[in-house]
Amino acid sequence: MKPHSAPMITCNNLHFSYGTNHVLRGVSFEVARGECMAVLGRNGEGKSTLVKNLIKLLTPHTGEITLNGTPTTALNRQDMAKLAAYVAQHSEATQMTAFDYVLLGRKPHIQWAVGESDLQMCADMLELVGMADKQLHDISTLSGGERQKVILARALVQEPSILILDEPTSNLDPRNQYEMLGLVRQLAVERDIAVIAVLHDLNVALRHCDQFLFLHDGTSYANISRDEVTADIISHVYEVTADIIEHNGHKLVAIDV
Structure with missing residues (x-):
């Protein structure tokens, strides 16, 4: 977190289950303004479940989430939409132009009619x-x-x-x-x-994110800065043999299974 910067997102001891399947067990972290945190871990570790809890698409069984100091339990749908934008992992194709689709993102701010400033922003x-x-x-x-x-763009x-992204690069080529x-x-x-981004590509995360939340067995196994990411942590979380090398001033992860 930035020095003297209050957290924009706080998650404290979050627990969530689907029936008897305990997915998240005491997950805690903070993200400040200007920070980009990657949520990482193997498939099925609850990464998407976590971000859905943050924006009230799911309800935690126990624990507290606050956005800009306000518990999410006290935020209604419009308050949430003004504060946080969410880009889902999968989206339904729809019959409208790209421009009109983006314009829907202005809905929380439009009281009577769409204005010129709304159109220009889109x-x-x-x-x-x-x-x-x-x-x-x-x-x-x-x-x-x-x-x-x-x-x-709509987000x-x-x-x-707050911008929450669930696998935003899943359909994109490397560039x-x-x-x-x-x-x-x-x-x-x-x-x-x-920003919180659920990611699978460790090298993309290491290039662009400054905070890292590694989920393992439903817990926040490591909540660390980029400089603290080690091959041992990656090896444990993903159950692989990992190595971190330097290339042109950037960390790169090499994995052997």
């Missing part, structure tokens, strides 16, 4: 994510990667203080993965947004 965000030339295309005709960029027009996470990291710093 155009600006589509330009920012590199989709200005596809803004009038039906979103159902876009590739998975293009659709993911449009979904990010950004909410003007969130677009690095570009998208680089953009998210830039926005976190420039707009003072707290």
Whole structure:
């Protein structure tokens, strides 16, 4: 966390189960404005379940989550939408243009009618994510990667203080993965947004995230900075043999199974 910076997101001793399946067991962490935290771990460790608890798509069995100092239990749907934007792992194709889809993200801020500033913000965000030339295309005709960029633009027009991304690079080729996470990291710093991203690619995470939450057996096995990430931690969490090397000033993970 930044020195003297109050946490924007606090998760304290979170427990969650699907029936008798205990998925999350006492998970705790904090994320400040301007920070980007990667949530990492093997499949089935509860990464998506965790972020859904943060935005009230799921309800914790025990524990407390606060956003900007307010418990999520005290936030209604509109309050949540103004504070936090969520990019889901999978999205349904829909019959509307990319521009109209992004405009839906302005809904929490529109009281009576769409204004010129709302339209301009949508155009600006589509330009920012590199989709200005596809803004009038039906979103159902876009590739998975293009659709993911449009979904990010929709999240950004909410003007969130918190951005939560569930596998935002899953449909992107390597170059677009690095570009998208680089953009998210830039926005976190420039707009003072707290970002949480569920990721599978360790090298993308090491390039663009500064905080790391490794989930293992439903617990927060390691909640550390980038400099504290070690091969031993990765080996334990993923049950592989890992090595960390330096390349052009960046950490890279090599894995052997």
